[in-house]
Amino acid sequence: MAKKKNSRKALAVVLGVVGVAGLSMASASQLTLNTANEAAIGVATFSSCQNSEIDVDYTYNAAFVLQTLTLDSIDPECEDAGAKVTVKLEWNDGAQQSATFAAVDAVEGVLSVNIAAQGIKVADDLGDVTVVID
Numbered sequence: 001m002a003k004k005k006n007s008r009k010a011l012a013v014v015l016g017v018v019g020v021a022g023l024s025m026a027s028a029s030q031l032t033l034n035t036a037n038e039a040a041i042g043v044a045t046f047s048s049c050q051n052s053e054i055d056v057d058y059t060y061n062a063a064f065v066l067q068t069l070t071l072d073s074i075d076p077e078c079e080d081a082g083a084k085v086t087v088k089l090e091w092n093d094g095a096q097q098s099a100t101f102a103a104v105d106a107v108e109g110v111l112s113v114n115i116a117a118q119g120i121k122v123a124d125d126l127g128d129v130t131v132v133i134d
Helices: 002-029 076-080
Strands: 033-035 043-047 054-060 066-074 084-092 096-105 109-114 125-133
Touching: 054 125, 066 084, 066 125, 096 109
Parallel strands: 033 054, 043 125
Antiparallel strands: 054 066, 066 109, 084 096, 084 125
């Protein structure tokens, strides 16, 4: 019986170590996006190469239609790794909408995503911006 109990203890220790390692990896992959205006309600980003916070901003035209979504402070490690950036934007203009924009090469510094074709107005209820860098 003692042998069976010891093997259970060893298994519990191994599972605990694996669990802690998994949690540390998960926390390292979730980063912070800062919004420069009140347009984005919630934000999230996931990356293995991005360690800095990313600033998010929008530009809009005279008719108050959003034109670009700008991500500032992309880390050079992402460019060096050949990473791709994918952006998903959610909004509500009377109906829940979302668009995922094609992955583009990560470049150090500022990255702009053209969102004009979506016709999103500044007055629309903007939701989450999700940024995936992989």
